[in-house]
Amino acid sequence: MNSNNNNNNNDNKNNDIVVYYYDKLFKNKLLKKNIDRYIKLNNDWRTKRLSKNETFNRLKYDSTYKYIVVEDFFKYEEFSKFIKLLESTITSNINNKLIDSGSNNIKSLSFSRCKISVKLSKFIVAPTITELVLGEGVILELEDSAPLFKKIFGRDKSLIKQTPFTNLITLDLGIYNEHVLRGGFLESATHLKKLVFRNMFTGSITKGMIPDQVESLEFKTGYNFTEIYFPPQLKELSFIGKPNYTVGFYTKILNFVPNSLTSLYLEHCGSTDFVEIRSLVNSLKKLTIILNRMIPPTFNILMRSLYHNNNYYFQDKRISVNTNTSPTLQEYPIPPPQQQPTNSYKSKIPPPSLTHLNLTFGGNLHYGNPDELPSSLLELTLPYNLITWVSDVKKGYPGSITAFSGTLSHLSTKFENPDNIISLSLIVTLEYTIDDPSTTAISAHNIPSQMKHFIHYSSAHKENNDKLINKFKNLKSLKLIFEYPDLITKIPPHIESLELKFKKPIKHQFSFDLNLIELTSLTSLKLDELYSFLLFEKLNQSSNSTLITESPFSSNVRLLDLTFGAKFASANIALDRSFFNSVNILIIRGECKPNIKSIPNSLELIFIQDSSPILDDEKFYSKYHPIIRTFNTIDEKIIFNKLKNQLNHLYY
Structure with missing residues (x-):
């Protein structure tokens, strides 16, 4: 009996000790943070x-x-x-x-x-x-x-x-x-x-086929029926085709969508009547439209629908999911342009709901007034062939926007609150950009005939492009997709994330003139194949050695994404640990084997594209395999942003 009591006392004492050290462990904030970082970085989502x-x-x-x-x-x-x-x-x-x-x-x-x-x-x-x-x-x-x-x-x-x-x-x-x-x-x-x-659908979707709790429906095929049953809690609806395979559907089925819908995604769909989108304007938060081509009349209808989202209220009487009654949509009468809406009319207008708008399409040149965009927008993506610097712009892009994607041409238009922009993604192109630095606005009703199709940029005024980017004082993330080199000469010194990419092969010879070492706030850097090579070439020329020991960026860079292509192989360049400085996460892409002599102690993980020849290097793999992770084509588009978000959460 005494023996049992002694054992129980020992067990209780051991339990108390475990609880004591467990409590001490997790009250140590630094240790807890490091454990948390390790778990999250190794929580494999690939x-x-x-x-x-x-x-x-x-x-x-x-x-x-x-x-x-x-x-x-x-x-x-x-x-x-x-x-x-x-x-x-x-x-x-x-x-x-x-x-x-x-x-x-x-x-x-x-x-x-x-x-x-x-x-x-x-x-x-x-x-x-x-x-x-x-x-x-x-x-x-x-x-x-x-x-x-x-x-x-x-x-x-x-x-x-x-x-x-x-x-x-x-x-x-x-x-x-x-x-x-x-x-x-x-x-x-x-x-x-x-x-x-x-x-391929052989008939319409009716009640009982889809569980009522489903919140997202995605069609990667056409739906050629005018009636459909949508679950009552539906939040996301997508129709997704491909450039060479469009998916079609009757837009009348949008009238069957329940009021719970907040996201509509249309990619490479067939003929789309955007009049029907007006029935959704009071509930949508996200709208994405990606097309190979959009004709001006269709675009005008779309912009009119967005204008309603910002200024006018539709009394929504969409079809009840439990009835087969015909849809009706009552529009409050729109005041004539010369009249201001009355206070009683304004009281019926709910605040605009749209927060994310992505318009991507080719074809004709389009003109749009950013004043017509919903004032609730947080993220906006515009196509390169949309001209927005019209003479009658008053407010400009809504002051609520925090993330903007477009072209240099779009930046020349007024922003209601440029200090609110923290993320910028730009296509740097010769097409549809101003050819005269003194030109600030062009009337949408009086476009010169020579500007109907292409508006070319004179490279003599490229310093104006730097000013366009530098007007965003709180910018943290910048992505530049070049169609023509040397149109940007200076990167804002306060940015934290930088991506540089060429959209198409460049025939011109040029050098890497961007001084990354000056970007002392930079924490994430991604360079495509050509920009990676240009960086290596610049360092190689300055050191007169094939072994690069100088780091081109500050010690604050935590995430580095490089692509090693054919030009790297012919240059016979080797990288030493000093090149990587204090990087924590390294991403290696490309079909060429990088010559990495050593890595810094700060490196916690190396993500390598599964087609990279460096995985066949037994010496490299055996030495670093505990921190090596591979990724394939499924994750190659998301891995940089995924890791960047993780690092931002874990280190800051």
């Missing part, structure tokens, strides 16, 4: 592309895979084995003994080119998976039921409850699984929030 053999060789022994894309074909037996593997425990080899060391933690499973048919009841999805993409070839076969049974009793509810969709939050039905939708088999997907369609 997508892994795996072949059929890799799925069996890696998933069984590695629990770090969370987002995977399977690209190979399976035989049925192999597919069944693969599905079971996703549910199994991870096996580790310790002292020549295989032991269970945890479980798979896969969150996203996508099938790319995998062509296979499998019974719906046999398709088991691991409980950790919340995103499933069936892709181009996975066909879910329904169980055969007697026709007489189905005619008398309807659908077999037990089959619906056995579907693999229970834990899914995102589901892409793939190309060949419309029958799953029409059979009501998504009824069991009680946690589903996003649904993606790729199939």
Whole structure:
């Protein structure tokens, strides 16, 4: 008895000690911050592309895979084995003994080119998976039921409850699984929030096909029906085509959208009647329109709809999701241009809702007055062929804007509050830019004939471009996409993030004249292939050595993104640890193997594009493999911003 009491006392004492040190540990803010940084930077969000053999060789022994894309074909037996593997425990080899060391933690499973048919009841999805993409070839076969049974009793509810969709939050039905939708088999997907369609629709979507809690619908195929059922909690609606494959839909279905919708995304759609968007102006917060070409009449209708969002109120009487009544839309009468709206009219106008507007299209030259844009905008993206410096601009771009994307031409127009801009993305082009520095405005009603198609910029006045950028005193992030070199000569010294890129091959010879060392506030730097080479070439010429030991940027740079192309290989340039200064995260892209002699102690992680030859360098890989991570084409567009946001959160 005494022995038991002693043991209990010892256990209590040990527990007290553990609690004491645990409490001390997490009251140490510096230590807690470092632990938090390590966990978040190693919380792997990257997508892994795996072949059929890799799925069996890696998933069984590695629990770090969370987002995977399977690209190979399976035989049925192999597919069944693969599905079971996703549910199994991870096996580790310790002292020549295989032991269970945890479980798979896969969150996203996508099938790319995998062509296979499998019974719906046999398709088991691991409980950790919340995103499933069936892709181009996975066909879910329904169980055969007697026709007489189905005619008398309807659908077999037990089959619906056995579907693999229970834990899914995102589901892409793939190309060949419309029958799953029409059979009501998504009824069991009680946690589903996003649904993606790729199939050709044989009929309209009706009530009961889509779970009511779904908040996001994405169509990557056309919808050629005038009626549709939208779930009552729908927040995001997208129609996404490609430049060579547009998706079409009848814009009348927008009248069926519930009042909960806040985001509309239209990319490479067919004929789009923007009159119908007016029915959404009172609720939309995000609007994205990306087209190969837009004709002026269509653009004018769109701008008129946006103008309504800013100045006029539509009494919205969209279709109720539970009725089949015809939609009606009552517009309060618009005061004549020469009259000011009365106070009673103004009282009926709610504040504008649109916060994000992205307009990207080619084709004709368009003219727009930024005064007509909603005063609620936070982020604005304009196409390069939109001219905004018209003579009758009064306020200019809304003072609420914090992030702006456009061209140098757009910057010549008035900003209501330029100090509010913290992010700027510019296409530096010769097209549609002012050819005379004394020109401040051009009347939209009196455009000279020689300016109808192209307005060229004289490079003799490039210092004016620097002034256009430098007027944003609180700018933190700058992205420059060059179509022509040397039009920008000076970067604002206070920016924290800089991206430099060439949009198309440059035929002209020029040097790297940007002095990065002066950017003492810079924390993130991304250079494309040509700019990376120009930087190396400049350093190489100044040191007269193939080994670069001088750092071209300040010690505040935490994130560095470089691309090593063919020109780098021919230059025979090597990088020493001093070049990287105090960088914490390094991103390596390109098809050429960088010659890195050593890295600084400050470097915590190296993200390498999976096609880079440096991964085949056994000496480099064996030395640094604990901090090496790879990424592929799926993540290459987002990895810089993703890591930049993480670093900003962890260090500042």
